[in-house]
Amino acid sequence: MKRKRKWLTVRKKRILKRKALLYGSLSFVVLAFSFFVWASFQFVNVHNIQVEGSSAEQNFKVRKFLHNSIFKTQRQLFSPFNHLLIDKEKLAAEVLFAYPELEKVSFANVFESPNTIKAKVQAREPHYLWCQNDKKETCFWADKKGFIFSKANISAKESAFFKIYSKTFDSKQILIAEKPLRTKILNEDLQIIEHLKKELETLKLKIQEINFKSDNEIIALAYTNGNHKLKLLFRKQKINEQTQNLYTVIHNALKEKLNKIEYIDLRFDNKIFYKDLKESENESR
Secondary structure: OHHHHHHHHHHHHHHHHHHHHHHHHHHHHHHHHHHHHHHOOHHHEOOEEEEEOOOHHHHHHHHHHHHHHHHOOOOOOOOOOEHHHOOHHHHHHHHHHHOOOEEEEEEOOOOOOOOEEEEEEEEOOOOEEEEEOOOOOOEEEEOOOOEEEEEOOHHHHOOOOOEEEEOOOOHHHHEEOOEEOOEEOOHHHHHHHHHHHHHHHHOOOEEEEEEEEEOOEEEEEEEOOOOOEEEEEEOOOOHHHHHHHHHHHHHHHHHHHHHHEEEEEOOOOOOEEEEEOOOOEEEEO
């Protein structure tokens, strides 16, 4: 009798477990179906796209791109017009790839504007003019991180922007279908540039141009307080020691006549050479 009762108890538990699993599965299906039905309602479908944060022209281009990506996408099981089903992370990546001059793209929450895609874009700030050492002097805009994002026109090259000349890239490889390559400049070069700018500012020299001729020759053009253009020659190796030597030679020997110096050569470990305007070369130890 006890064995029979035990068997009935086990059987009841099995039946209850099966019922619980069945009801759970049905509840999940009902909830999933209800979600997709709710998501198909008109109040979460996209009817408008707004873009802000950059110039009117840039905002218009991004808006047109988003419109084509959302409304001209081939319909699948559920409408790609549905705000909840749009992959905004993927959409932002596509915008950044199409427009390298943009640094960030963000979208407003769906519940903030159910019928409208609200995008906010942030343009890259031009920080350098990165130019190729060639006869055409092909230049590109680069941001502070060294990301090349746009080709510079003639008027830009003639502006007062800080210029960098380098052989670290081939201008033919930079352009792909007339668009700049999405790339970053070598970190080593950027570190040297920022170091030289910082150290020369402490000497009250306004650096205007850096030319990476080779590993053994970096030419920097800077202006003194007297608006005199001074040429400085460095090499990539031991750049910290060279700027320290520059500080020493200016304060100890050249401070009073810096406006009459044509160039200072710091490429040699134990010697510093400088040349007066229209005079012979001198040596400073």
